[in-house]
Amino acid sequence: MKLDGKVPAGPLAEKWTKYRSTIPLVAPNNKRRIDIIVVGSGLAGASAAATLGELGYNVKCFTFHDSPRRAHSIAAQGGINAAKNYRNDGDSVYRLFYDTIKGGDYRSREGNVHRLAEVSTSIIDQAVAQGVPFAREYGGLLDNRSFGGVQVSRTFYARGQTGQQLLIGAYQSLSRQISLGSVEMFNRHEMIDLVKVDGKARGIIARNLLTGELERHAAHTVVLATGGYGNVFYLSTNAMMCNVTAAWRSVRRGAYMANPCFTQIHPTCIPQSGEYQSKLTLMSESLRNDGRVWVPKNQEDAKAIREGRKTALDIPEDQRDYFLERRYPAFGNLVPRDVASRAAKVACDEGLGVAPTGLAVFLDFSAAIERYGKSKAHATGLHDVSADKIRELGEAVVEEKYGNLFEMYEKITGENPYKLPMKIYPAVHYTMGGLWVDYNLMTNVPGLFAAGECNFSDHGANRLGASALMQGLADGYFVLPYTIGTFLADDIRTPRIDPNGPEFMKAEQETRDRIQQLMSVGGKQSVESFHRRLGKIMWDYCGMSRNADGLKTARKMIRELRAEFYQDVFVPGSANDFNPELEKALRVADFLEMGELMILDALDRQESCGGHFREEYQTPEGEALRDDANFAYVSAWEYKGWEEEPELHKEELVFENVELKTRSYK
Amino acid sequence: MKLTLKVWRQKDGQAKGKLETYVLDDVNSHMSFLEMLDVLNEQLIAKREEPIAFEHDCREGICGTCSLVINGQPHGPMQKTTTCQLHMRHFNDGDTIVIEPYRAVAFPVLKDLVVDRAALDRIIQAGGFVSVSTGQAQDANAIPVEKDQASHAFDAAACIGCGACIAACPNSSAMLFTSAKVSHLALLPQGKVEAKRRVLNMVKQMDLEGFGNCSNITACEAECPKGISVENIARMNREYLSASFTSEEL
Ligand SMILES: Cc1cc2nc3c(=O)[nH]c(=O)nc-3n(C[C@H](O)[C@H](O)[C@H](O)COP(=O)(O)OP(=O)(O)OC[C@H]3O[C@@H](n4cnc5c(N)ncnc54)[C@H](O)[C@@H]3O)c2cc1C
Ligand code: SF4
Ligand code: FES
Numbered sequence: 006m007k008l009d010g011k012v013p014a015g016p017l018a019e020k021w022t023k024y025r026s027t028i029p030l031v032a033p034n035n036k037r038r039i040d041i042i043v044v045g046s047g048l049a050g051a052s053a054a055a056t057l058g059e060l061g062y063n064v065k066c067f068t069f070h071d072s073p074r075r076a077h078s079i080a081a082q083g084g085i086n087a088a089k090n091y092r093n094d095g096d097s098v099y100r101l102f103y104d105t106i107k108g109g110d111y112r113s114r115e116g117n118v119h120r121l122a123e124v125s126t127s128i129i130d131q132a133v134a135q136g137v138p139f140a141r142e143y144g145g146l147l148d149n150r151s152f153g154g155v156q157v158s159r160t161f162y163a164r165g166q167t168g169q170q171l172l173i174g175a176y177q178s179l180s181r182q183i184s185l186g187s188v189e190m191f192n193r194h195e196m197i198d199l200v201k202v203d204g205k206a207r208g209i210i211a212r213n214l215l216t217g218e219l220e221r222h223a224a225h226t227v228v229l230a231t232g233g234y235g236n237v238f239y240l241s242t243n244a245m246m247c248n249v250t251a252a253w254r255s256v257r258r259g260a261y262m263a264n265p266c267f268t269q270i271h272p273t274c275i276p277q278s279g280e281y282q283s284k285l286t287l288m289s290e291s292l293r294n295d296g297r298v299w300v301p302k303n304q305e306d307a308k309a310i311r312e313g314r315k316t317a318l319d320i321p322e323d324q325r326d327y328f329l330e331r332r333y334p335a336f337g338n339l340v341p342r343d344v345a346s347r348a349a350k351v352a353c354d355e356g357l358g359v360a361p362t363g364l365a366v367f368l369d370f371s372a373a374i375e376r377y378g379k380s381k382a383h384a385t386g387l388h389d390v391s392a393d394k395i396r397e398l399g400e401a402v403v404e405e406k407y408g409n410l411f412e413m414y415e416k417i418t419g420e421n422p423y424k425l426p427m428k429i430y431p432a433v434h435y436t437m438g439g440l441w442v443d444y445n446l447m448t449n450v451p452g453l454f455a456a457g458e459c460n461f462s463d464h465g466a467n468r469l470g471a472s473a474l475m476q477g478l479a480d481g482y483f484v485l486p487y488t489i490g491t492f493l494a495d496d497i498r499t500p501r502i503d504p505n506g507p508e509f510m511k512a513e514q515e516t517r518d519r520i521q522q523l524m525s526v527g528g529k530q531s532v533e534s535f536h537r538r539l540g541k542i543m544w545d546y547c548g549m550s551r552n553a554d555g556l557k558t559a560r561k562m563i564r565e566l567r568a569e570f571y572q573d574v575f576v577p578g579s580a581n582d583f584n585p586e587l588e589k590a591l592r593v594a595d596f597l598e599m600g601e602l603m604i605l606d607a608l609d610r611q612e613s614c615g616g617h618f619r620e621e622y623q624t625p626e627g628e629a630l631r632d633d634a635n636f637a638y639v640s641a642w643e644y645k646g647w648e649e650e651p652e653l654h655k656e657e658l659v660f661e662n663v664e665l666k667t668r669s670y671k
Numbered sequence: 672m673k674l675t676l677k678v679w680r681q682k683d684g685q686a687k688g689k690l691e692t693y694v695l696d697d698v699n700s701h702m703s704f705l706e707m708l709d710v711l712n713e714q715l716i717a718k719r720e721e722p723i724a725f726e727h728d729c730r731e732g733i734c735g736t737c738s739l740v741i742n743g744q745p746h747g748p749m750q751k752t753t754t755c756q757l758h759m760r761h762f763n764d765g766d767t768i769v770i771e772p773y774r775a776v777a778f779p780v781l782k783d784l785v786v787d788r789a790a791l792d793r794i795i796q797a798g799g800f801v802s803v804s805t806g807q808a809q810d811a812n813a814i815p816v817e818k819d820q821a822s823h824a825f826d827a828a829a830c831i832g833c834g835a836c837i838a839a840c841p842n843s844s845a846m847l848f849t850s851a852k853v854s855h856l857a858l859l860p861q862g863k864v865e866a867k868r869r870v871l872n873m874v875k876q877m878d879l880e881g882f883g884n885c886s887n888i889t890a891c892e893a894e895c896p897k898g899i900s901v902e903n904i905a906r907m908n909r910e911y912l913s914a915s916f917t918s919e920e921l
Contacts, residue, residue: 052805055805056804056805059804059805070728070736071726071736071787071788071789072788072789072791072792072832073792074735074792074832075728075734075735075736077728077729077734079729079733079734079735079831080729080731080733080734089811089812091812127806127808129811130808130809130810130811131803131805131806131808132811133808133811133861134801134803134807134808134809134861135800135801135803135861136801136824136828136855136856136859136861136862138821138822138824138825138828138855138859139811139821140821141815141816141817141818141821141822142818143818144815145815145816145817145818146812146815147811147812163825164825166733166829169733169829169831170825170828173828176795177795177799177800177801178800178803178804178805180792180795180796180799180800181796181800181802183796184796184797190792192789192792215781244728244729244730244734245727245728245729245730246728278701279699279701279702281699281702281706281709281710282706283703283705283706283709283730284730286730286731413731413732413756416732416752416756416758417703417756417758419701419758419760482805482806483805483806486805531713531716531717533709533713533716534713575716575719577716577719577720577721577722578721582683583683583724583781583782583785585722585724586716586722
């Protein structure tokens with residue numbers, strides 16, 4: 006099958022506006038007869054469900070959480086981008102578009118990304134109207150800050166809790182539609198299969214997590230907004246329950262998985278401290294506005310710090326290597342995530358790591374504290390102030406900006422980051438890969454749409470900071486509610502879909518059998534222990550850097566682990582009951598398949614780009630070496646059956662507006 | 672360190688529950704409280720027993736999913752700290768720790784330490800929003816909002832909907848939770864327009880759900896992991912009074 010991204014023709018800046026006005030509309034009286042299932046209530050799902058409800062469709066929204074407000078989006082810290090140019094610093098829709106294409110290392114579609122930049126400004130308007138309390142300046146207007154990979158200040162934020170505030174805005178809009186009866190909410194329901202009728206997505210099988218009952222839900226169309234699959238790695242910054250099941254089950258029903266190997270490793274996370282660790286905590290990228298990243302210049306100092314004989318404060322200025330500033334003078338500490346992460350890994354590989362495990366670098370705020378302190382003293386008319394007073398004033402400014410992050414750091418590590426620099430290390434954070442979708446956000450399965458992190462659409466091989474919130478809300482508020490019309494306009498005469506049809510009964514039975522299979526293994530090892538082992542394989546061989554030999558080894562290991570899982574896993578409790586271990590088992594089973602596909606994709610992509618660094622393809626200075634002649638495509642994988650080789654389809658990426666260049670942040 | 676845990680076990684909503692005792696021999700002080708429970712659960716699974724059901728997700732203190740009453744305190748002994756952010760370094764070798772679910776009529780126990788908090792969603796559905804549909808908004812900078820005012824609104828909006836305030840209150844009152852939303856929106860020009868309807872409808876729903884009255888004990892504020900202030904309750908009371916006097920929609 007030839008993959009057609011369906012990007013409309015015409016000049017880049019006019020594509021979306023023109024196209025939007027040609028999308029077939031569904032008349033209001035017909036909308037009432039159309040049922041839409043939205044799976045997920047994060048930024049993408051809640052915004053889509055609320056907007057579709059407002060438009061008059063009958064919406065059923067599903068989440069495995071006990072409330073739509075708990076979705077993983079709630080944890081986003083740093084901010085959301087928008088091309089408002091309120092700073093008058095030269096920002097524009099084109100610049101946001103360009104930064105995103107370049108940041109993604111030229112592996113995303115121009116048309117989609119430009120549309121994202123265009124609607125970004127409406128998102129901020131919408132959020133403010135909902136009552137999202139963004140940070141403001143004394144004049145009462147909205148404040149901005151900078152994020153990595155760009156040279157303008159276009160990130161809107163609400164302290165360190167931007168995701169929380171945006172999700173609460175979307176949740177409130179969703180709640181309004183629930184109260185009006187246009188959205189029916191199904192909390193504690195997990196989608197575990199997709200149902201197709203005559204080749205079209207027409208419903209889902211969901212498990213009621215409280216009773217264990219399997220339910221069949223039918224609709225004219227299904228929207229997945231189920232988030233990313235970073236938890237394949239076991240340890241990541243994602244919430245514990247994030248998983249790939251909805252997307253993976255759709256792949257098993259024919260949807261293509263695009264660019265699965267593109268995972269983002271975030272440079273600033275709190276390092277792992279022990280084997281019992283259940284997750285990793287992000288320290289927002291916004292900290293790199295003011296924090297300087299360094300390691301000691303020589304190994305003896307690093308060793309002394311690791312062994313607790315010295316602290317950061319004992320290392321004089323000229324013995325510190327501010328390696329990002331040194332290697333990338335133009336962007337300094339604000340290089341994109343993939344670049345910063347690899348640089349930290351290189352430093353630690355050279356024996357300069359500063360945590361007992363050897364895996365950490367410093368993120369130091371002392372220069373910022375001094376700078377802010379002086380400026381504050383000046384602004385308040387204080388003269389001849391002592392160094393201590395300056396520090397105190399500076400710490401207050403830093404607290405106002407990042408207080409909650411500093412507090413979180415101290416709670417977890419027991420160290421005070423105002424006094425000692427933070428220790429950070431890269432960790433899995435986000436997945437650029439996801440379900441393949443066309444310009445309409447429809448997968449190759451007619452009637453199945455995907456929005457937010459669960460699709461592959463806009464970030465190419467590397468996502469820029471503060472762009473996931475933007476994309477999730479763009480998809481949900483401003484793109485999908487229009488483009489869904491391209492599918493639905495032909496369906497206005499289709500009567501309600503029958504959830505008792507043979508396809509539904511068959512899918513339900515298959516799910517029941519699958520659950521039965523897991524429950525009846527009765528082996529000796531816990532689900533958790535398999536997940537941990539999978540995560541370690543993925544991190545060791547398909548993490549920050551990859552090579553062909555390692556990937557081949559990893560594929561073999563995963564296949565063995567999967568076989569062992571079905572022979573020796575133990576799922577306690579019963580299937581007809583509230584059973585978190587069974588929920589986990591179903592998710593880990595899908596991760597065990599997804600992991601292998603990520604490895605295959607990483608093997609296929611014989612180039613380094615963005616978050617995908619193949620050791621075989623690098624410049625003499627250790628920078629990523631892209632191969633545009635052979636790999637400027639989206640890889641879209643088709644599932645072919647249990648233990649069969651999946652088939653690779655390629656969507657060639659066409660660049661009409663930007664010139665493909667080596668990404669340089671020097 | 673060695674710990675004795677007394678944990679509430681209850682098969683489902685109908686069953687009678689009781690405290691079971693477990694001993695953990697080797698708890699690392701860098702672990703989080705929930706990681707300590709993970710370790711216990713792995714041990715139970717190894718013995719082919721059913722693990723303890725408890726809720727959690729972000730483990731960063733922001734999603735509001737975790738709960739637990741630890742030694743009588745919702746979210747445990749540390750101020751402004753959710754259970755998931757509590758670390759074992761705040762306990763001592765040899766301690767006995769009692770772990771129970773939230774107790775409130777409006778929060779029925781579902782299993783072990785898991786309770787149903789859907790009532791909080793219904794309070795929001797009753798009016799905790801601004802009635803603006805997608806695409807209706809004007810430019811974000813069209814209405815300036817005073818920095819301090821926005822900051823106060825933020826303080827109230829920081830509520831994570833965990834329900835600890837209710838678990839802490841002898842009356843199981845949901846005033847702190849409800850007032851946080853009422854304040855968040857009433858403090859902003861965008862939310863002012865509907866303020867009267869909102870407060871009346873939300874308070875009505877709160878009563879319908881079976882939450883108790885407020886008698887100014889302020890245990891809610893003391894146990895709130897996000898430091899939501901009881902000033903919000905005072906503000907809600909003012910809003911409610913003035914709305915009751917002037918609203919035609921009673
Ligand atoms: C710690 C952290 C900080 C971040 N900070 C930022 C930031 O500052 N700026 C930024 O732009 N991005 C940030 N991100 C990324 C961003 O938060 C996410 O990419 C984004 O929120 C994803 O939104 P979503 O709606 O696609 O998915 P999610 O928010 O993950 O929502 C998924 C939803 O789907 C539901 N679901 C999933 N599977 C099923 C199923 N099978 N059945 C039923 N329901 C299901 C879940 O219950 C949930 O409601 C951050 C990410 C992390 C981890
Ligand atoms: S007010 Fe505090 S305790 Fe109550 S739900 Fe909100 S965050 Fe939790
Ligand atoms: S698990 Fe999210 S707040 Fe505790």
